[in-house]
Amino acid sequence: xxxxxxxxxxxxxxxxxxxxxxxxxxxxxxxxxxxxxxxxxxxxxxxxxxxxxxxxxxxxxxxxxxxxxxxxxxxxxxxxxxxxxxxxxxxxxxxxxxxxxxx
Amino acid sequence: xxxxxxxxxxxxxxxxxxxxxxxxxxxxxxxxxxxxxxxxxxxxxxxxxxxxxxxxxxxxxxxxxxxxxxxxxxxxxxxxxxxxxxxxxxxxxxxxxxxxxxxxxxxxxxxxxxxxxxxxxxxxxxxxxxxxxxxxxxxxxxxxxxxxxxxxxxxxxxxxxxxxxxxxxxxxxxxxxxxxxxxxxxxxxxxxxxxxxxxxxxxxxxxxxxxxxxxxxxxxxxxxxxxxxxxxxxxxxxxxxxxxxxxxxxxxxxxxxxxxxxxxxxxxxxxxxxxxxxxxxxxxxxxxxxxxxxxxxxxxxxxxxxxxxxxxxxxxxxxxxxxxxxxxxxxxxxxxxxxxxxxxxxxxxxxxxxxxxxxxxxxxxxxxxxxxxxxxxxxxxxxxxxxxxxxxxxxxxxxxxxxxxxxxxxxxxxxxxxxxxxxxxxxxxxxxxxxxxxxxxxxxxxxxxxxxxxxxxxxxxxxxxxxxxxxxxxxxxxxxxxxxxxxxxxxxxxxxxxxxxxxxxxxxxxxxxxxxxxxxxxxxxxxxxxxxxxxxxxxxxxxxxxxxxxxxxxxxxxxxxxxxxxxxxxxxxxxxxxxxxxxxxxxxxxxxxxxxxxxxxxxxxxxxxxxxxxxxxxxxxxxxxxxxxxxxxxxxxxxxxxxxxxxxxxxxxxxxxxxxxxxxxxxxxxxxxxxxxxxxxxxxxxxxxxxxxxxxxxxxxxxxxxxx
Numbered sequence: 163x164x165x166x167x168x169x170x171x172x173x174x175x176x177x178x179x180x181x182x183x184x185x186x187x188x189x190x191x192x193x194x195x196x197x198x199x200x201x202x203x204x205x206x207x208x209x210x211x212x213x214x215x216x217x218x219x220x221x222x223x224x225x226x227x228x229x230x231x232x233x234x235x236x237x238x239x240x241x242x243x244x245x246x247x248x249x250x251x252x253x254x255x256x257x258x259x260x261x262x263x264x265x
Numbered sequence: 266x267x268x269x270x271x272x273x274x275x276x277x278x279x280x281x282x283x284x285x286x287x288x289x290x291x292x293x294x295x296x297x298x299x300x301x302x303x304x305x306x307x308x309x310x311x312x313x314x315x316x317x318x319x320x321x322x323x324x325x326x327x328x329x330x331x332x333x334x335x336x337x338x339x340x341x342x343x344x345x346x347x348x349x350x351x352x353x354x355x356x357x358x359x360x361x362x363x364x365x366x367x368x369x370x371x372x373x374x375x376x377x378x379x380x381x382x383x384x385x386x387x388x389x390x391x392x393x394x395x396x397x398x399x400x401x402x403x404x405x406x407x408x409x410x411x412x413x414x415x416x417x418x419x420x421x422x423x424x425x426x427x428x429x430x431x432x433x434x435x436x437x438x439x440x441x442x443x444x445x446x447x448x449x450x451x452x453x454x455x456x457x458x459x460x461x462x463x464x465x466x467x468x469x470x471x472x473x474x475x476x477x478x479x480x481x482x483x484x485x486x487x488x489x490x491x492x493x494x495x496x497x498x499x500x501x502x503x504x505x506x507x508x509x510x511x512x513x514x515x516x517x518x519x520x521x522x523x524x525x526x527x528x529x530x531x532x533x534x535x536x537x538x539x540x541x542x543x544x545x546x547x548x549x550x551x552x553x554x555x556x557x558x559x560x561x562x563x564x565x566x567x568x569x570x571x572x573x574x575x576x577x578x579x580x581x582x583x584x585x586x587x588x589x590x591x592x593x594x595x596x597x598x599x600x601x602x603x604x605x606x607x608x609x610x611x612x613x614x615x616x617x618x619x620x621x622x623x624x625x626x627x628x629x630x631x632x633x634x635x636x637x638x639x640x641x642x643x644x645x646x647x648x649x650x651x652x653x654x655x656x657x658x659x660x661x662x663x664x665x666x667x668x669x670x671x672x673x674x675x676x677x678x679x680x681x682x683x684x685x686x687x688x689x690x691x692x693x694x695x696x697x698x699x700x701x702x703x704x705x706x707x708x709x710x711x712x713x714x715x716x717x718x719x720x721x722x723x724x725x726x727x728x729x730x731x732x733x734x735x736x737x738x739x740x741x742x743x744x745x746x747x748x749x750x751x752x753x754x755x756x757x758x759x760x761x762x763x764x765x766x767x768x769x770x771x772x773x774x775x776x777x778x779x780x781x782x783x784x785x786x787x788x789x790x791x792x793x794x795x796x797x798x799x800x801x802x803x804x805x806x807x808x809x810x811x812x813x814x815x816x817x818x819x820x821x822x823x824x825x826x827x828x829x830x831x832x833x834x835x836x837x838x839x840x841x842x843x844x845x846x847x848x849x850x851x852x853x854x855x856x857x858x859x860x861x862x863x864x865x866x867x868x869x870x871x872x873x874x875x876x877x878x879x880x881x882x883x884x885x886x887x888x889x890x891x892x893x894x895x896x897x898x899x900x901x902x903x904x905x906x907x908x909x910x911x912x913x914x915x916x917x918x919x920x921x922x923x924x925x926x927x928x929x930x931x932x933x934x935x936x937x938x939x940x941x942x943x944x945x946x947x948x949x950x951x952x953x954x955x956x957x958x959x960x961x962x963x964x965x966x967x968x969x970x971x972x973x
Binding site: 185186187188189194197198201202203206208209210211212213214215216217219220224225226227228229230231233235238242245246249 | 268269270271314316317321619621622623624625626627628629632633634635636637638639641642645646648659824825859888889890891909910
């Protein structure tokens with residue numbers, strides 16, 4: 163992470179809960195600020211969601227130079243929202259060093 | 266966990282994007298699986314993949330001559346642009362010179378000029394070198410990219426004596442000149458065909474393509490002193506030798522012309538004013554104008570078939586591939602009162618969009634993770650199928666060409682809920698309503714002009730008719746001026762100018778000049794198309810979309826959609842027909858695209874940009890998310906507080922107004938709008954509103970412009 167990027171506070175589980183409840187649509191200013199950090203080029207992990215069948219999705223990693231994405235087929239999601247949430251958790255872990263576990 | 270990953274194994278394309286019943290269509294197919302067998306069938310596409318909140322894919326099989334199992338082959342795609350001079354006289358000792366502006370030196374060996382086994386190249390390090398067979402004479406070190414150099418070489422096949430020199434153009438940070446002399450293998454007589462920006466390949470094609478600009482190549486041998494002037498015939502696929510030898514050549518795969526050359530100094534910005542500043546051609550190893558596959562099947566469409574969105578569905582052992590085709594009424598045949606104008610030019614601009622699969626902070630612009638499907642992944646495995654106009658070449662320069670003479674991965678009902686797939690929501694709704702309609706296309710509009718529209722009382726656009734030529738806009742304006750009625754069913758329409766370069770059938774050209782919400786930026790001095798027209802936004806070319814359609818692009822966001830709230834103007838007697846049977850104040854708080862009718866890319870009414878003063882803004886959206894941002898052309902300098910959560914001006918306006926001669930325009934101002942039509946089994950206020958508009962717009966009773 164760039165030194166001047168705002169940190170992610172691992173204590174702000176309320177923001178994670180807000181995102182999980184509503185990954186799309188209007189967010190609180192604090193959640194939007196957190197997402198903006200996670201989504202920076204150096205933090206976003208180049209994730210992608212790939213539909214493998216109607217209403218079935220896997221996460222993947224975007225590769226340079228137009229190569230096909232690497233697919234993470236160990237988890238299949240029935241909803242886009244669940245794939246977005248898994249991406250959020252991966253980034254949380256990378257930025258805070260802690261697993262994201264919501265009550 | 267084992268997950269089955271089904272991708273297409275058979276792909277193809279047809280020789281046109283629209284056809285008439287009974288037309289012969291040529292289908293080209295490549296079978297990428299060992300059986301080399303595939304199944305083909307003609308289907309009418311009724312609804313696309315909408316996600317769980319829409320009706321989902323509906324298609325109807327239509328018996329046709331293409332039906333059945335067929336033998337196929339795996340086809341080779343010739344991609345990468347270059348020049349060829351086919352007929353050369355016998356050559357002896359040669360001297361070659363060329364001006365080169367490399368844009369990706371060091372990315373493999375790249376040929377500047379090739380004469381049989383004699384090749385003037387940038388080697389794997391980016392250094393200029395002269396090659397005979399496998400032996401090389403290098404000038405020294407890699408050329409700097411984005412800088413003009415004069416490259417000169419000599420070779421005498423009688424002795425093998427060779428020399429090479431590279432002299433950078435003067436400048437504050439110019440590198441030093443470099444040169445070398447030596448001996449290469451003797452006896453290798455230089456021979457044609459002569460290649461520019463590539464070398465002859467082992468299979469009759471081309472290889473070792475060059476990334477960059479070339480200018481003023483010259484070949485001296487005996488009495489031959491050929492000098493190719495690329496400033497001539499800029500709007501053609503020809504390259505002209507201005508010497509008495511007249512060794513003219515041709516271009517392959519549409520390298521970019523009307524680009525700045527070594528003489529360009531900013532004093533001229535239009536290639537037609539002084540072509541000598543535009544004496545260069547920019548070549549790319551990933552250019553594609555025509556895949557040039559062998560024909561697989563020629564078949565006649567049925568003589569009697571409903572106008573519509575069709576596809577030839579190709580199936581091997583895995584996922585089907587749809588080859589999309591618009592079927593329209595033959596000129597002179599009976600027409601419906603209503604036409605749906607499929608935005609085939611916009612589909613083509615988006616065709617083979619790869620950028621969503623590239624690394625980068627995608628979500629900062631979109632608000633969600635990028636999403637693709639396995640057909641898109643298959644595209645990524647096949648670089649040879651070319652780019653969309655949203656992509657950049659490997660050297661980082663923007664792709665401004667797109668051709669339908671190749672497999673197109675977005676003319677299908679599946680995949681991204683956008684353009685073709687989303688426009689099928691209109692077809693599905695019309696079918697459900699039992700409304701008689703025809704489907705026509707941008708490409709037919711380009712070919713036939715206003716005559717195409719003159720048969721219809723009302724024309725309904727697609728959800729995102731973003732790319733328009735001047736001829737297409739003239740045709741629509743002509744239709745409106747003669748009392749036609751137009752329903753603009755989407756957002757961000759009529760935004761970029763495109764042209765149809767006559768030298769490259771099947772292709773559109775686009776220059777993302779100067780302003781706008783852009784996937785890349787046109788280089789300075791290169792804003793004019795090869796046709797001469799100034800590229801860029803229509804709002805910067807004297808024809809803002811607001812002038813004809815009442816609204817123009819204002820904001821975009823891709824995480825979710827919102828709803829419209831009716832305004833006081835919706836109670837104006839002029840708008841009474843719109844809301845007949847609708848008591849709701851909120852319109853479209855539902856839908857298959859982000860749960861609302863106002864979303865993705867949205868437009869507003871703006872008098873500054875030509876929205877007519879008597880236009881009624883009958884509803885506006887509100888409450889958009891943080892992901893919605895103002896478009897660039899509305900921002901003179903960055904400022905805070907401009908996202909949808911903070912700026913209440915971010916909205917979509919729904920507009921109605923009358924036109925002279927009894928016509929009228931209705932605009933929704935939102936791409937997501939059509940994805941709300943099917944909600945609650947087609948019983949909803951968006952559906953009712955559009956039904957009201959259709960019923961009134963196909964009624965011959967003239968509209969009257971209100972008195973001031």
